Structure formats: structure tokens, C-alpha cells
Amino acid sequence: MDQAPYDPPKSSTPQPALTPMMAQYFEIKAINPGYLLFYRMGDFYELFFEDAEIASAALGIVLTKRGKHLGEDIGMCGVPIHAAQDYLRKLINLGHRVALCEQVEDPAEAKKRGSKSVVKRDVVRLITPGTLTEDDHLDARSSNFLVALAMVHHGETDFALAWADVSTGETFCLDLTAELLQDELARIDPVELLLTEATRQALVERHLLPPSLVPVLSPIAPAFFDSEAAMPRLREAFPGDSFDPSALTRSSRAALGALVGYVHESQKGGAVALRPPASENAPEHLAIDQATRASLELHQTQRGQARGSLRHAIDLTVTAPGSRLLSARLAAPLCNAADINGRLDAVALLVDDTMLTGRLRSDLKAVPDLARALTRLALDRGGPRDLAAIGKAVSAASALSGHFRPLADIPPTLGTIAQTLAAAPLPLASELTLALDDEVPLLARDGGFVRKGYDATLDSERALASETREVVAALQARLIDETEVRSLKIRHNGVLGYFVEVPAAHGGRLLEEPHRQTFIHRQTLANAMRFTTAELAELEGRIARAHEAALELELKIFARLRAHVLEQTDSLRQLADALAELDVTAALAHLAATRNYARPEIDNSLAFAIAGGRHPVVEDMVQAEGHSFVANDADLSGSDAIGGGRLWLVTGPNMGGKSTFLRQNALIAILAQMGSFVPASSAHIGVVDRVFSRVGASDDIAHGRSTFMVEMVETAAILNRATRRSLVILDEIGRGTATFDGLSIAWAAVEALHETTGCRALFATHFHELTSLQKTLSRVYNVTMKVREWEGEVVFLHEVGSGAADRSYGIQVARLAGLPEPVLARARQVLSILEQRSAGSGSSGSVAAVLDDLPLFAHQPPPVTKTADAVHEALDAVRPDEMTPKQAIELIYELKKIRDAARRR
Numbered sequence: 001m002d003q004a005p006y007d008p009p010k011s012s013t014p015q016p017a018l019t020p021m022m023a024q025y026f027e028i029k030a031i032n033p034g035y036l037l038f039y040r041m042g043d044f045y046e047l048f049f050e051d052a053e054i055a056s057a058a059l060g061i062v063l064t065k066r067g068k069h070l071g072e073d074i075g076m077c078g079v080p081i082h083a084a085q086d087y088l089r090k091l092i093n094l095g096h097r098v099a100l101c102e103q104v105e106d107p108a109e110a111k112k113r114g115s116k117s118v119v120k121r122d123v124v125r126l127i128t129p130g131t132l133t134e135d136d137h138l139d140a141r142s143s144n145f146l147v148a149l150a151m152v153h154h155g156e157t158d159f160a161l162a163w164a165d166v167s168t169g170e171t172f173c174l175d176l177t178a179e180l181l182q183d184e185l186a187r188i189d190p191v192e193l194l195l196t197e198a199t200r201q202a203l204v205e206r207h208l209l210p211p212s213l214v215p216v217l218s219p220i221a222p223a224f225f226d227s228e229a230a231m232p233r234l235r236e237a238f239p240g241d242s243f244d245p246s247a248l249t250r251s252s253r254a255a256l257g258a259l260v261g262y263v264h265e266s267q268k269g270g271a272v273a274l275r276p277p278a279s280e281n282a283p284e285h286l287a288i289d290q291a292t293r294a295s296l297e298l299h300q301t302q303r304g305q306a307r308g309s310l311r312h313a314i315d316l317t318v319t320a321p322g323s324r325l326l327s328a329r330l331a332a333p334l335c336n337a338a339d340i341n342g343r344l345d346a347v348a349l350l351v352d353d354t355m356l357t358g359r360l361r362s363d364l365k366a367v368p369d370l371a372r373a374l375t376r377l378a379l380d381r382g383g384p385r386d387l388a389a390i391g392k393a394v395s396a397a398s399a400l401s402g403h404f405r406p407l408a409d410i411p412p413t414l415g416t417i418a419q420t421l422a423a424a425p426l427p428l429a430s431e432l433t434l435a436l437d438d439e440v441p442l443l444a445r446d447g448g449f450v451r452k453g454y455d456a457t458l459d460s461e462r463a464l465a466s467e468t469r470e471v472v473a474a475l476q477a478r479l480i481d482e483t484e485v486r487s488l489k490i491r492h493n494g495v496l497g498y499f500v501e502v503p504a505a506h507g508g509r510l511l512e513e514p515h516r517q518t519f520i521h522r523q524t525l526a527n528a529m530r531f532t533t534a535e536l537a538e539l540e541g542r543i544a545r546a547h548e549a550a551l552e553l554e555l556k557i558f559a560r561l562r563a564h565v566l567e568q569t570d571s572l573r574q575l576a577d578a579l580a581e582l583d584v585t586a587a588l589a590h591l592a593a594t595r596n597y598a599r600p601e602i603d604n605s606l607a608f609a610i611a612g613g614r615h616p617v618v619e620d621m622v623q624a625e626g627h628s629f630v631a632n633d634a635d636l637s638g639s640d641a642i643g644g645g646r647l648w649l650v651t652g653p654n655m656g657g658k659s660t661f662l663r664q665n666a667l668i669a670i671l672a673q674m675g676s677f678v679p680a681s682s683a684h685i686g687v688v689d690r691v692f693s694r695v696g697a698s699d700d701i702a703h704g705r706s707t708f709m710v711e712m713v714e715t716a717a718i719l720n721r722a723t724r725r726s727l728v729i730l731d732e733i734g735r736g737t738a739t740f741d742g743l744s745i746a747w748a749a750v751e752a753l754h755e756t757t758g759c760r761a762l763f764a765t766h767f768h769e770l771t772s773l774q775k776t777l778s779r780v781y782n783v784t785m786k787v788r789e790w791e792g793e794v795v796f797l798h799e800v801g802s803g804a805a806d807r808s809y810g811i812q813v814a815r816l817a818g819l820p821e822p823v824l825a826r827a828r829q830v831l832s833i834l835e836q837r838s839a840g841s842g843s844s845g846s847v848a849a850v851l852d853d854l855p856l857f858a859h860q861p862p863p864v865t866k867t868a869d870a871v872h873e874a875l876d877a878v879r880p881d882e883m884t885p886k887q888a889i890e891l892i893y894e895l896k897k898i899r900d901a902a903r904r905r
């Protein structure tokens with residue numbers, strides 16, 4: 001860490017010698033700057049000085065004092081061990097980092113060195129957002145990526161990223177250019193981003209640091225990124241032939257070295273438990289930049305919520321690892337038609353066989369999170385529940401593979417999954433089932449998890465422990481006889497151990513002869529007196545030894561089982577992957593079957609022909625309100641021969657459904673390329689290399705850029721980066737400035753997309769003038785959202801048809817939104833003058849002069865009272881509770897008649 005070393009609080013008074021404990025505290029604190037030190041004191045973790053102030057404020061716990069340092073009170077707060085996990089989670093969520101300092105010797109050992117000697121303590125683990133492994137701290141359905149970003153000044157690429165989910169061991173690395181950096185960071189979505197201070201500054205200077213990443217930055221010392229020092233570190237972390245660090249570029253080696261070094265340090269010398277890194281290649285994925293992800297609301301809505309996002313709408317997985325994989329696939333759809341079709345083949349088989357899908361999904365529901373349990377065991381942080389989870393997952397995998405046996409013809413991707421499941425190490429599962437009880441504790445040290453009958457020695461130790469309980473009962477009966485105190489009891493507590501307790505009234509008798517020979521007084525309470533006897537003390541020793549022996553045996557069994565599990569790490573990881581993949585495939589099949597999605601046809605053409613396309617999220621919302629979603633076609637198909645893909649100019653009223661239509665087509669492309677069926681009756685898509693979606697700008701005040709500036713920066717990014725294979729969605733670009741400037745920019749952007757880029761594009765606009773481009777640009781095609789006007793009201797049909805809108809119905813929408821009637825009336829006046837003007841001279845120069853002549857609000861005609869509406873009047877007269885079904889049906893016919901008559905008028 002590159003923060004300044006911990007500096008104990010200073011005072012101007014002469015320094016008295018530090019107590020040994022304080023000296024130990026400062027020493028440990030100095031080696032772990034930047035961390036809140038959780039200092040173990042018996043059954044508590046205690047925090048001191050500034051740490052105590054920070055933690056007590058963050059956790060809402062009392063700040064007290066413990067002794068003095070240099071004449072000043074030492075601030076202190078503490079959390080009990082049993083509740084520590086909750087407090088840790090809270091602190092980490094608030095962005096703090098914690099060093100866990102344990103007692104690493106028995107206090108009895110310390111005492112042997114002298115009464116004043118301090119128990120040895122050491123930091124056993126550094127806890128940061130990116131190094132978490134406990135289920136309690138993690139979101140089961142989200143990956144938790146720790147990312148290291150290396151920047152090199154010379155060499156083939158500018159940057160490299162290495163990232164890992166420490167809780168599952170998945171590890172990746174990727175070389176990339178500055179241009180792709182933000183896109184990839186948006187895809188990976190780090191919880192902690194390691195970089196040097198110099199890199200951070202360089203990113204800021206080059207405008208490469210999105211504000212959303214600032215809270216997760218974790219600056220570390222440049223030494224972590226030394227690509228030469230990384231070599232031995234990487235060889236040690238990834239032993240064997242499966243991975244050769246010398247094959248990496250210098251930048252990747254630096255990033256991966258930093259990642260592994262940081263994880264290693266956080267485990268304080270413990271195992272690192274990462275999988276050999278999968279080298280990624282950016283062009284294998286459909287590129288989706290941060291602005292597009294946000295605008296399409298892929299993983300969360302623009303307000304930061306999961307509900308309403310595409311992921312939320314399509315995630316029907318039944319296991320947490322399945323959900324994580326689905327999210328990763330959505331974040332990085334594929335670009336290779338053969339790979340996409342491979343995934344689609346697997347989904348298709350399960351769509352056709354709903355019985356099989358149902359069985360798979362119901363069996364998968366009970367499968368535990370194998371990857372995270374395995375990692376905890378590898379890090380020596382796992383317990384009996386993790387062993388049990390692994391046994392259960394292995395047995396379930398083997399049972400799941402049975403479902404595929406009867407199938408004659410099975411697509412390769414599903415075939416590989418089935419094979420992996422069939423190869424599940426069943427002997428391991430049987431051993432775990434034999435060894436572990438049905439209900440097991442979280443921690444091995446709690447004991448009591450080995451099944452009766454598994455280990456004869458353990459059983460006999462346990463029998464001894466329970467026999468001694470009978471001996472205690474017999475002793476109690478004998479003591480009652482001897483003392484004639486009927487209410488005498490032998491009890492146990494953590495402080496005294498076993499003791500004899502009698503009501504206070506009888507206590508005196510035991511203090512006198514002859515009983516005082518036997519009973520040794522321990523404690524007097526308000527209404528009871530406690531004693532021990534030599535026999536009881538001896539018995540206690542025997543019981544404790546039996547318990548200890550049993551626990552020791554159980555811990556040995558645990559260690560052996562853990563070792564057996566870890567021997568099979570590779571095959572268990574493959575199994576975990578296969579289970580997650582099966583869950584995703586079955587979930588996508590279930591989605592397709594229940595929501596009526598179709599298999600897209602994917603190839604390398606420039607096709608983009610969607611029939612009956614729907615928006616997966618808006619469709620749900622519209623249906624929930626009892627309406628039906630109107631499906632729409634889109635055809636942007638092109639070819640190299642005609643210079644690229646088509647560009648549809650979409651005009652239509654506000655609220656007409658333009659944005660929905662635009663986005664649904666981008667979402668269909670993304671879903672198709674992640675290997676999912678799509679919400680359409682048919683779809684033919686030539687693989688898209690990048691999707692861009694920009695919706696009229698939003699402010700980026702944090703970055704100091706105005707609405708219009710953001711819009712233009714983003715439009716520039718599209719015009720510079722889009723290729724002929726890209727899909728571009730532009731919604732109302734140019735609206736953030738004066739009309740003519742906006743129109744000119746939109747005009748030039750359409751021309752550039754058509755003439756230079758040649759990509760497939762949808763361009764929604766309220767600049768109706770743009771539609772004349774259809775005459776000059778061969779691949780531009782005008783469509784409009786249809787509306788019907790009825791009794792002065794506009795009815796949105798949400799239907800896309802060819803042609804151009806002649807007006808935007810903005811005033812009607814404003815009326816629906818509740819703008820006051822005088823304002824609306826004034827707006828109508830202004831609009832009509834403007835329309836006359838533009839139809840006449842076409843000059844806008846005199847518009848202001850004309851507007852000056854218009855009467856102001858004060859001179860407005862009174863609001864037009866609405867003419868009586870026959871349908872509403874008829875409805876007002878209805879008393880539904882008093883109607884028979886027949887009358888109700890007659891009423892419906894009557895209402896339709898009134899409505900039709902009104903329309904004819």
C-alpha cells in the first residue's frame with residue numbers, strides 16, 4: 001500500500017514508555033496502513049484511536065475510552081466476535097478496508113513468558129470489497145470482480161486489465177487500447193479497481209476515468225505492477241503447464257502480477273486459489289460502451305435499479321451461479337456466428353422439450369453454489385457446510401446427467417455439458433454423504449458434524465462423553481442422598497465449569513461438618529450457593545478430555561475430506577461451470593417458451609430483418625397494465641453491394657413509441673448474440689460488431705460537461721467508431737441546442753452514417769425536415785409512428801408504418817401531462833402563427849415580431865369548455881353492482897354504438 005505508514009498520535013509532553021500491548025498495536029497498525037485494524041481481545045474485536053472514531057460513526061456503536069496514551073484518552077470501540085460478520089459487511093459496503101488481527105497463540109503460552117507478556121497477535125487477513133469470499137458478504141447472484149489496471153508507455157498496447165472473482169477463482173486478462181478501456185471496464189463492472197496513483201492521474205488527464213468508477217478505485221504501490229517481479233509470483237500462483245506467464249505481454253503480466261500480489265497479500269500468505277487466467281480477446285465480444293449500456297438499461301435502469309432492466313426481465317435462472325453467468329453473457333454477447341448458433345442449438349432443444357426443461361430446472365433449484373464453496377475450502381476458510389454443498393452438487397450433477405441419456409441427437413454444447421455432468425466424481429459425493437450429518441454447523445470448530453457410524457473411534461469418544469453425562473446424573477443422586485438436600489443440582493456454565501448448586505437456605509449446611517470435607521465453596525449468589533467436589537472436578541476433566549478428543553477427531557476428518565475435495569479441484573470447477581451453463585440454457589429455453597420468443601437466424605450477412613419485434617421490458621409493463629403491446633417490424637438489411645445497411649428515419653408524435661421501437665431492436669440484437677431467443681415472430685441478423693445507443697442527452701455535471709456537450713461527445717464517438725457491421729440507434733440527436741444548429745448537426749450525422757459508415761441504423765427525430773433525405777440517400781427510409789385523432793384527442797397506435805409524420809402532437813401530449821389550459825391555449829396560438837409563417841415567407845427573422853403582437857395570457861379567451869361526451873355520460877349512469885350479466889353485455893354494445901355514432905359525426 002502506498003499510504004503513509006501509521007503514525008501514532010503525538011503529544012508535546014515527554015513520552016512515557018508504551019505498554020507492551022500498545023507497542024504491539026502500533027507495530028501491527030504500521031504494517032497495515034489504510035486499513036481499520038480489528039484487534040482481537042478475547043471475545044471481541046476492538047478498534048482504537050481514529051479507527052474507533054471512524055467505526056463507531058459508521059456502525060452506530062458506542063465510542064468509549066480505554067486507558068491513556070501520552071496523557072490522552074484512547075478512544076475505543078468493540079464488536080463481539082459472534083456479530084463481527086455483520087459489522088464487517090457494513091464497513092466494507094461503506095468503502096472501508098479492514099485488517100483482521102487475531103491472537104495467534106494460546107494466552108496460556110503467553111503467561112509462561114511472564115505475567116506481563118502480551119499474547120502474540122498478527123493480521124491474518126485483509127478484507128476489501130474485491131477479496132470477499134463469505135456468502136454473508138456477497139450478493140449470490142452477482143460476480144464480485146477485483147480488477148488490476150496496468151498502463152505501459154511503450155509496447156504493443158497501452159493498457160492491460162487482469163480481473164478475478166476471488167470468491168469463485170475465475171480469472172481473466174486482456175490487453176487493450178485506451179479506446180476500449182472504458183467499454184471493458186463498463187462490461188466487467190469492478191467492485192475494486194487496483195491501479196497506481198500515476199495511472200489514476202493519467203486517466204483523469206485523458207478523460208478516461210468515468211465518475212462511476214471513482215468510488216471503487218484502490219491505489220496501490222507501483223511495485224505491485226513490476227512485470228519482472230510478477231514472473232515468479234505468477235508461476236507460484238498458477239503451477240503446472242496449463243498456463244505460461246512468459247506468453248503474456250508485458251502489460252498483461254504487470255496487471256496479472258499486481259492482481260495476484262494483492263490477493264496474496266490480502267490472504268496474508270494463505271493460498272491464492274485463482275484459476276489459470278483465460279486470456280480474453282476484445283473483438284470476440286459485441287462491443288457495447290458505457291453510454292449504450294446505460295441507455296439500453298441492460299443491467300440496471302438509469303435510476304440504478306435492477307427492476308426494469310433487461311437482466312431483470314430475462315433472468316429466469318434458478319441458481320446463483322446460473323444468474324452470474326447469465327449476467328456475464330448479457331454483458332458480453334458473442335460476435336462469432338458459429339458460437340452463437342452453438343448456444344442457440346442448445347436452447348432450441350430445450351425449447352422443444354418443455355418436459356425435460358421442467359425436470360432440469362426443478363432439479364437444478366436444489367444445487368448449491370459449488371464454485372464459491374470450493375474457493376472457501378481452498379482458502380482454508382470453508383466449513384462443514386461447504387463440504388456438504390460440494391457433496392450435494394456432485395450428486396445432483398450426476399442425477400441431472402441422467403436426463404440426457406435417453407436423447408438420441410443432442411447439440412454439441414449441450415453434449416459437452418451432459419458429459420461433464422456424467423463425469424461428476426461420485427465417490428467423493430458418497431464419501432461426503434457418509435461422513436457428514438444431515439444438518440451441519442457453519443464452522444468446523446463447533447464440531448458435531450460427522451455422522452454417527454462413520455468413524456468408530458469418534459463414536460467411542462462421543463459415547464464416553466455422553467456416558468459421563470450419566471455418571472454426572474448418578475453423582476448428583478448420590479450427593480442428594482448424602483446431604484439430604486433434595487434441590488441439589490449439578491450444573492455447568494462457561495466460567496465455573498461443572499458445579500454443585502443448592503438454594504441459599506441449604507448452603508450453610510454444606511459449609512459445616514461433615515459436608516465441608518467434601519464440598520469446596522465457589523460462589524454465593526442471592527438465592528443460591530455453588531460448590532465443587534474433588535470427584536466432580538475429576539469427572540469434569542474426563543468429560544472435557546472426551547469432548548476434546550472427539551472434536552480433534554472431527555477436525556482431522558474435516559481436514560481429510562477437505563484434502564479429498566481439493567484434489568479434485570479441476571474437475572469440480574468444470575462441473576460448476578457446466579451446472580451454471582445448464583441453468584442458463586434451461587432458463588433461456590423457459591423464457592423463450594413462456595414469453596413466445598423466436599430463434600433468431602444468425603449469419604455473417606448485413607441482414608437486420610425483424611418481424612413482429614417487441615420490447616422485452618416495456619411489453620411486460622404494458623401487459624401488467626392490462627394493455628397489449630403492439631409488435632413492429634424493422635428491416636435495416638443491407639449488403640456490401642449497395643454500400644451498407646439501411647437507415648430508418650423514425651418520426652412521430654411524442655409518446656408515440658419511437659424510443660421503445662428503437663431500443664427494442666438494439667435489445668433484440670444483444671439477446672440474439674448472447675445466444676437467446678428473441679421477442680419477435682422472426683429475426684434474421686447478420687452479426688453486429690458494436691451496438692451504439694444514444695438517447696437525447698443527459699447532463700454530466702460531475703464531469704463538467706453540459707447537456708449538449710455530452711450529446712456531441714457521444715455522437716462523435718459513434719461517428720468515429722462505428723463500422724459497417726455496427727448497429728446504431730440515435731434518438732433525437734441535436735435537440736439540445738438551437739433548432740437550426742440541431743437540425744444541421746442531425747442532418748450531417750445522417751449523411752455521415754449513410755455515406756461513410758454504412759452501418760445499420762435507426763434515427764428518431766422531431767426534425768421533420770430530415771425526412772427529405774430519403775429522396776437523395778438511397779438507403780434512407782422514412783417510417784412513422786401512427787396516431788389517430790379523435791375528438792381533438794390523439795390516440796397513439798404504437799404502430800410503425802412507412803412515411804413521415806407531419807406534426808409532433810407535442811401540445812396534445814402536454815395536455816395529457818396536465819399543463820394548465822391557459823398555457824395550452826397560448827401554445828396553440830403560437831404554434832398556429834409559426835406554422836402560417838413557415839408556410840408563407842419561410843423566414844424566421846420576423847417570428848419574434850409576430851409573437852410580440854399576440855395577446856398575452858391576460859387577454860386569453862376563457863378556456864374552451866369540453867363538449868359533453870356521450871360515452872362518459874352513459875358510463876356515469878351505470879351501477880355495475882346492480883346489473884345482471886345480460887344487462888352488462890347490452891351496455892357494452894350500447895357504448896360501442898354511441899362511440900361509432902360520435903365518430904361518424
Ligand SMILES: Nc1ncnc2c1ncn2[C@@H]1O[C@H](COP(=O)(O)OP(=O)(O)OP(=O)(O)O)[C@@H](O)[C@H]1O
Pocket residue numbers: 618622628629630631652653654655656657658659660661798799
Ligand atoms: N409498441 C408499443 N405497444 C404498446 N405500448 C407502447 C408501445 N411502444 C410504446 N408504448 C407505450 O408508450 C409509451 C411511450 O413510448 P416512448 O417513450 O417510446 O415514446 P416516444 O415516441 O419515444 O416519446 P418521446 O418522443 O416523447 O420521447 C411507453 O412508455 C409505453 O407505455
